[in-house]
Amino acid sequence: MHYVKNPPNPWLETTVEWTGEPPETKVEVFEETATRSIITHNNSPDVGFDYSVNCYRGCTHACSYCFSRPTHEYLGYGAGTDFETKIVAKVRAPELLRAEFMRRSWRGDVLMFSFTSDPYLPLESHYRLTRACLEVCLEFRNPVGIVTKSALVRRDAELLAALAREAEASVYFTIPFLDYETARALEPFAPSPDARFKAMAILAAAGVPVGIGIAPIIPGLNDPHIPQLLKRAREAGASEAFMTMLRLPGSVAPYFELRLRERLPTKADRVMNRIRDARQGKLNLSAFGERMRGSGEYWEMIEKSFRLHCARLGLNADNPRTITNQTRPPQTFRRPSMQGTLFD
Secondary structure (H helix, E strand, O other): OEEEOOOOOHHHHOOHHHHOOOOOOOOEEEEEOOOOOOEEEOOOOOOOOOEEEOOEEOOOOOOOOOOOHHHHHHHOOOOOHHHHHEEEEEOOHHHHHHHHHHOOOOOOOOEEEOOOOOOOOOOHHHHOHHHHHHHHHHHHOOOEEEEEOOHHHHHHHHHHHHHHHHOOEEEEEEOOOOOHHHHHHHOOOOOOHHHHHHHHHHHHHOOOOEEEEEEEEOOOOOHHHHHHHHHHHHHOOOOEEEEEEOOOOOOHHHHHHHHHHHHOOOOHHHHHHHHHHHOOOOOOOOOOOOOOOOOOHHHHHHHHHHHHHHHHHOOOOOOOOEOOEOOOOOOOOOOHHHHOOOOO
16 A cells, blocks of 8 residues: 555545535545455355455544444554544556456356445545446446445446446445434434435436445434334335444444444433343344344334334335345346457
């Protein structure tokens, strides 16, 4: 990696409505060129995909609950403010993706963008790495899924619509909070919930299948938001929905609690107690099968509420494949050397 002495300012290139508000502290950018592979294989039974692409490390959305924060520690940085202010751009991502698609071992599985960082963080407006990777996916007709908090994704509505027609593409917006005040407290530099719902509607109108992820569920804080979040998503064109329980691995737990007590002090004790109730007295469980969901009567009530309102609204009804339960899509993958290109 090398440090970018004069990094781009995406807030000068793209409207704040798309990228959220600029962070209060200076963002440092590093460009990574030594990466040999861009596709990450995931073998966790708790998530519904096997392969993901992450064009960036770290995330300026600054979500205090992000379970990916400890990945920054592998770079020698901290999982707290370093994760939010020291951003790594994998500038060779499109080139590497093309090379991996050309390998005979790649068989056209769904690629998820992304898992450890948002694929549409503000720097994407400058680097356009996610877009370039999606263009490679379109050329090879490789199915994709996207999980994002950013309204910047609407920039690529036409590209994603083409991918949906030629292969398969879906976009899930993670919107855990109904009101801007709560969102601002715990995900301070992500676009507002309203901006995400507007982007969802734009993509749906363009022909891109969209869904909502109420993720994470923070017991005692946002579980009452479930009915209205699902309703707004359905009105914006969503056909699918999923939810996951808050995860607080390693150094994420003290950072989350610090921010919670600092920004929502009157709710902090109740929330921390509810988390422990759903985690067998702990703040986090790391075992497969336990990491993404809770237990106990309160959590069961949350799950029932989610299922009830999904059924009432017709979510997850038309297509049994959701982000947490994916089946292999129809085989559309083609290498240009075998089939020509889509642009011939």
